Amino acid sequence: MTRTLKASGFLGLAVMMTVGMYQFVLLSGGSGVPGWMIGGHAHLGVLSILAIVMGFAVPALGVTGNLRTAVTGLYVAGQWGIPGIVWLGEGAGVALLMPTGFLWGGCLIASMLIMFYVTVTEEGGGTGSGPTGMPTADD
Template identity: 75%
Template structure:
């Protein structure tokens, strides 16, 4: 599952960079970049970086089983849902999609609250030096 988070993060950054290049072409042609395009670009960039971080945080906090699956699915859904509705809703006039922002935002919030739970419920141990082998990716 953490492989999915990392892959989604890197794919999101690639898409965000392609959109950024498109915005540059628009600007160099003397055209203004629409605010909805800028907003989606920024959200996808930040959420993609966080997806990569989550790909390392989930195993580091030893989130396993159903919680690991739920965190992964909810975060990836929010990562793509938030910029997606901005681009589709505002950019393509599909305004009926805009209220789903609460769904995608809620998915992100729930995934973060699960990670908070994992952080607070984890046993604290004092270790010095390396802890052995790095956790394997799934």
């Protein structure tokens, strides 16, 4: 499951960089970049970086089973849903999709609340068996 988070993060960064290059083409051609394009670009970039971080945080905190599945699914849905509705809703003119921002944002919030729950209820602050073998900080 953490492979899904990391892969989604790296794919999201590649898409975000591609959109950034397109924005550069628009600017160098003398055109402006629409605000909706900038907003989707920024959200996808930040959420993709956090997806990669989550890919390391989930095993470091020992999140397993249904909670692990929920964290992964909810986060990936929100990571792509938020910039997707900005690009489709504003950019493509499908305003009908805009209210789903509450759904995608809710997915991200639920994912973070699950991680919060695991963090505060886990005795010992995690397994300490992350990728480097160093214990996780407990501060």
